[in-house]
Amino acid sequence: MHLTNKDIAHIFRSIAAAYLLTGVNRFRTIAYQKAADTVEQMTREVYDFWENGKLNEIEGIGPTISQHLDEHFKDPAHSYLTKQLQLVPSTVYELMKAPGIGPKKAFKLVSHFKLLDPSTVVREVKKLAEDDRISGLESFGRKSQDEIIESLEIFERRNGQNDRMSLPTAYAMSEQILQYLKKNPHVQHIDTLGSLRRMVATIGDIDIAVVADKKDAANIIEYFINYPQVLTIEGKGPEKASIITKGGWRVDLRVIEMRQYGSMLQYFTGSKAHNIKLREFALKKGYSLNEFGIKQVKDKNNISAFATEEKFYAFLGLQWVPPEIREGTDEIKLAAVKRLPDLIRLEDVKGEFHVHSSFNIEPSHDLGADTFGKMISLAKTLQYEYLGFSEHNPSQSGHSSAQIINLIKKKQSEIKKTALKNSFTCFNSLEVDISPDGSLAIPDEAIRYLDMMIVSIHSSFRMKKDEMTKRILKGLSYPKVKILGHPTGRLLSKREEIDADWDAIFAFAKEKNIALEINSWPERLDLPDMMAKTAIKNGNKLILGTDAHAAYQMNNMFYGVAVARRAWAMKSDIINTKSSEEIKKWIGA
């Protein structure tokens, strides 16, 4: 098993800590921290980049770290990285995983008490704190000691658990907190910011900004920390506070006056990488940015305030940057020359293909809950022009070839009738399993009764990379295959992506005019945003599907659009923004 991005990020972060503690040049330290941040956020494996000799394409990883990584992949036992890690005891890195304990505190504890066993160090430190043996140490006091106990308890409880939640979970949670805060009469305006506003696939914490008069800020902070779901209060000042909810999630609140709200929106939306690049960009123009406004570097008293984000960006000579692409890649450079892409919008979507009706095709996996008619009627309210019904293929074990063909024929005629009755364009599709050997799970003779197929992997997820690649390429080579469904098979926080040669698969799909799906099911969001971005760069066409197994779930399209926007997709990159006439051409119907 090779090193995952998480492992590599941990190595970089640990080396940054070791450098900090041993007094290595501060900017070398920062370089490793930056590299750790980058790797942590990547959706493709660093290992794959290395295999393809493309380590140098990763921003933030330059020639030196590339070389160290190369060496480490080849011979981890004797690599430079391993040697640097040994500069300080590994127990330091273990302790640092607990919130509130950084490199300095960890190192002091480890050296003073000679703690060298990483498997027991957390328990040992907790015991020392409980026995009141830490409060006497220099720069530690009783409060820090209590804080350590609390922090290590949180760490132990969290250990091995998910530290991120899905978008809908985060939405629901932020909605509740917003409802609560809005009851405070001093709250003039409120927004959820951070990764939730940027629509990242998984959310680590909830960030909320409130507009209020300065004199009311204290009242609001007090009100916030009395939220009924509060477990602990992480911090509390005159204008910001942090709580941990009973569910174990962190919520940050900032209170600001209306005249400065634009800069706070910008600051609190992030991402961290975007903010750093934006501040670097501003510095070159002689400005210093913070959450309260823009200062002249030469005249610190000359501060401009901004009520809106648009004005904030405009002051710097930039186009307003959509939150979904504020990830610190090229967005600032392009905003400076007014060349940001016109990202796809929800209202651009004119139909979809990945919906499962209740038509009983005796499928291999879950049947949908609603009839063709019910799904069509929702599609009409969504202003769609067409729907493709893609139930799972009939189970192979329970049916002969003839029976499968009969079921598909039956569905075909049923769909024709329904389309006529509802005056709505419908396609007879199926979501067909790609078997482990790459063959499709329906007989070849059945294909002629279909308008098109989505092909997907629903079993044997852990095949070796080259076998998996062959499997998918074979699956895609059947006639009438128009969509590769949820390509990576990931389930957020549950199942890893399959291992495959995506360059080869993307190239083949492009050649065959097959669309790669962005599956909008909130647990999937698959293709992942950054892979979708790569696909678009390669010239692939994408398609948005909800995988709805009930009509109301077609409303999840919203999440797919968010992924597409994070992938910098324009309307022209997404197949199902086309009219039904163009779609018919694409399908060859």
Place this chain on the structure above:
DNA sequence: GCCGTTTTCGGCCCGACTGTTTTCAGTCG
């Protein structure tokens, strides 16, 4: 150690909050 539409050398984001301190270091986002 990284990076480049004022630079291949000389810069490198910014501030809040906390605890242990009488002015600041550590941690976090």
